[in-house]
Amino acid sequence: MVSKAVAKYVHALHLKKYRLRHGAFLVEGGKSVRELLSSALLTERLFLTAEFAAKIQPELPSSVPVEVVSEEELTRLGTLTTNNTALAIARLPEEKVLAPAPNQLLLALDQVRDPGNVGTLIRLADWYGLGGVICSDTCADPWAPKTVSATMGSFTRVPVWQRELPTWLSSLPASLPVYGADLHGDNVHRLTLQPTGVLVMGSESHGLTPEVEACLTQRLHIPGRGQAESLNVAVSAAILLDNFYRNVQ
Amino acid sequence: MVSKAVAKYVHALHLKKYRLRHGAFLVEGGKSVRELLSSALLTERLFLTAEFAAKIQPELPSSVPVEVVSEEELTRLGTLTTNNTALAIARLPEEKVLAPAPNQLLLALDQVRDPGNVGTLIRLADWYGLGGVICSDTCADPWAPKTVSATMGSFTRVPVWQRELPTWLSSLPASLPVYGADLHGDNVHRLTLQPTGVLVMGSESHGLTPEVEACLTQRLHIPGRGQAESLNVAVSAAILLDNFYRNVQ
Numbered sequence: 001m002v003s004k005a006v007a008k009y010v011h012a013l014h015l016k017k018y019r020l021r022h023g024a025f026l027v028e029g030g031k032s033v034r035e036l037l038s039s040a041l042l043t044e045r046l047f048l049t050a051e052f053a054a055k056i057q058p059e060l061p062s063s064v065p066v067e068v069v070s071e072e073e074l075t076r077l078g079t080l081t082t083n084n085t086a087l088a089i090a091r092l093p094e095e096k097v098l099a100p101a102p103n104q105l106l107l108a109l110d111q112v113r114d115p116g117n118v119g120t121l122i123r124l125a126d127w128y129g130l131g132g133v134i135c136s137d138t139c140a141d142p143w144a145p146k147t148v149s150a151t152m153g154s155f156t157r158v159p160v161w162q163r164e165l166p167t168w169l170s171s172l173p174a175s176l177p178v179y180g181a182d183l184h185g186d187n188v189h190r191l192t193l194q195p196t197g198v199l200v201m202g203s204e205s206h207g208l209t210p211e212v213e214a215c216l217t218q219r220l221h222i223p224g225r226g227q228a229e230s231l232n233v234a235v236s237a238a239i240l241l242d243n244f245y246r247n248v249q
Numbered sequence: 250m251v252s253k254a255v256a257k258y259v260h261a262l263h264l265k266k267y268r269l270r271h272g273a274f275l276v277e278g279g280k281s282v283r284e285l286l287s288s289a290l291l292t293e294r295l296f297l298t299a300e301f302a303a304k305i306q307p308e309l310p311s312s313v314p315v316e317v318v319s320e321e322e323l324t325r326l327g328t329l330t331t332n333n334t335a336l337a338i339a340r341l342p343e344e345k346v347l348a349p350a351p352n353q354l355l356l357a358l359d360q361v362r363d364p365g366n367v368g369t370l371i372r373l374a375d376w377y378g379l380g381g382v383i384c385s386d387t388c389a390d391p392w393a394p395k396t397v398s399a400t401m402g403s404f405t406r407v408p409v410w411q412r413e414l415p416t417w418l419s420s421l422p423a424s425l426p427v428y429g430a431d432l433h434g435d436n437v438h439r440l441t442l443q444p445t446g447v448l449v450m451g452s453e454s455h456g457l458t459p460e461v462e463a464c465l466t467q468r469l470h471i472p473g474r475g476q477a478e479s480l481n482v483a484v485s486a487a488i489l490l491d492n493f494y495r496n497v498q
Contacts, residue, residue: 031329051275116365120481129475154477225494228403231487232369238484239491245474246438 001076002047002067010047010077011147013089016141018225023092025143027155029079030085034059035153042091049072056148076130079145085120092143096132098168100176103130105195105244110165111203112233115140121201125158126151128241132159134168134198136212156182160168165200166211178217180208181236183220188243195244201237204214251296251316251326258298259326262338266391274392276404278326280335283308284402291340301334304465319381325423328394341392345381345408347417351424353380354444357462361482362390362455366491368399370450374407375400377490381408383417383447385461415460421447422455427466429457430485432476434468437492442469444493450486453479 010026012018019025024044027036030052037045037059046066048104060066071084076088100106109249118140119247125133135142142160151158152198169178189237200207200216222239259275261267268274275294276285280303285292286308295315302317309315320333327336349355356374361367367389374382384391391409418427426446449465451457471480471488
């Protein structure tokens with residue numbers, strides 16, 4: 001049985017306000033918890049079903065308190081519909097210095113409100129080995145349980161920052177390219193893009209905010225041939241990133 | 250007030266079994282319902298809030314029965330957490346003949362179980378103007394409310410078939426290329442792909458089923474540079490499709 005005080009702490013971490021206050025976040029599900037345990041991030045506490053605890057016994061660090069709980073109790077602690085494996089409390093990583101390095105591309109997200117999309121975008125940044133992901137204050141919290149889950153483990157590897165985006169973009173050296181997706185932009189199939197600078201992706205429903213749009217140095221367009229009005233934000237980012245990295249072998 | 254019989258009919262259409270039995274499906278939310286009304290699909294019945302009914306008055310076809318309902322009633326009828334606009338019952342479209350045309354690419358989905366992913370893939374097929382999408386029997390139902398919603402209106406335009414996939418793939422002319430994503434496949438950045446044949450995408454967790462894999466004529470690999478093990482299925486499909494269509498101007 002988890003004590004009332006501990007259950008209260010876990011429930012508080014469902015909310016951004018308390019994640020920031022406590023400097024901690026939740027990792028749910030066996031696969032994500034194993035990624036956490038094999039990463040450099042600090043684990044504060046583990047809740048495991050007996051079955052899952054037996055399965056990952058060799059991976060359990062001796063320094064982390066483990067509570068063995070029932071599937072019902074685990075489900076009540078977390079945000080998943082059902083959880084028969086694991087839930088961890090992890091420490092929020094310390095922010096690395098945010099400075100775009102030469103020959104490095106960063107991904108910036110402008111009011112991407114769906115945590116599934118933010119998570120998929122962090123996973124994509126991990127696939128292409130980007131320098132990191134900068135989220136506007138209006139994005140879904142990168143440390144929300146749904147976001148963490150959608151990263152499929154990439155939350156342990158990709159540096160993530162939260163910033164007031166127009167202010168940060170304005171602070172960049174004028175020579176640094178800032179790209180954004182735009183239906184009236186340049187056809188990416190006709191460009192030879194190099195992965196340096198910042199690629200900004202906007203919300204699906206509202207596009208880029210005007211202040212962010214004003215910071216772009218080049219607008220990029222993905223040519224389509226059908227009738228769909230737009231693409232999902234993670235899908236667009238994937239196509240654009242592939243167009244950047246196809247020129248680097 | 251919606252009658253009990255009508256409410257029962259709408260609730261039955263939450264389930265695939267009854268969608269097939271009645272040849273009908275649900276379209277939820279103002280944006281999707283407007284796409285439905287401006288499409289060639291048949292609308293059987295509309296449920297609208299008074300506010301939304303006033304807004305789309307000029308678009309309402311005189312032949313379709315409309316019931317004006319409260320937001321609470323609309324929410325109770327459908328599957329969304331809240332719905333303050335519209336819900337429609339639409340007729341399932343008649344299947345077009347499924348034959349790959351020359352110089353046409355079809356997208357086949359092998360056990361893609363998440364309705365959001367299936368919907369995003371249908372939207373992507375619409376963007377690139379593919380000939381249609383073939384779903385294995387083990388995919389999420391393309392006419393489930395969540396799938397329809399994720400297509401963002403593309404359900405009105407993209408032909409969709411449900412087939413036993415290995416049987417269908419085996420029936421294709423031997424000369425037709427059948428592509429699939431594979432970590433050990435050919436680097437797509439070094440190929441000049443032409444959009445003809447079939448591109449098969451597998452489930453994220455299990456990849457392609459062996460019977461489907463045996464039908465591939467070429468395996469394609471998206472080169473990554475980071476540490477993520479894999480990409481979301483819609484994200485992978487997007488990158489591959491862009492690699493097919495970048496050679497067609």
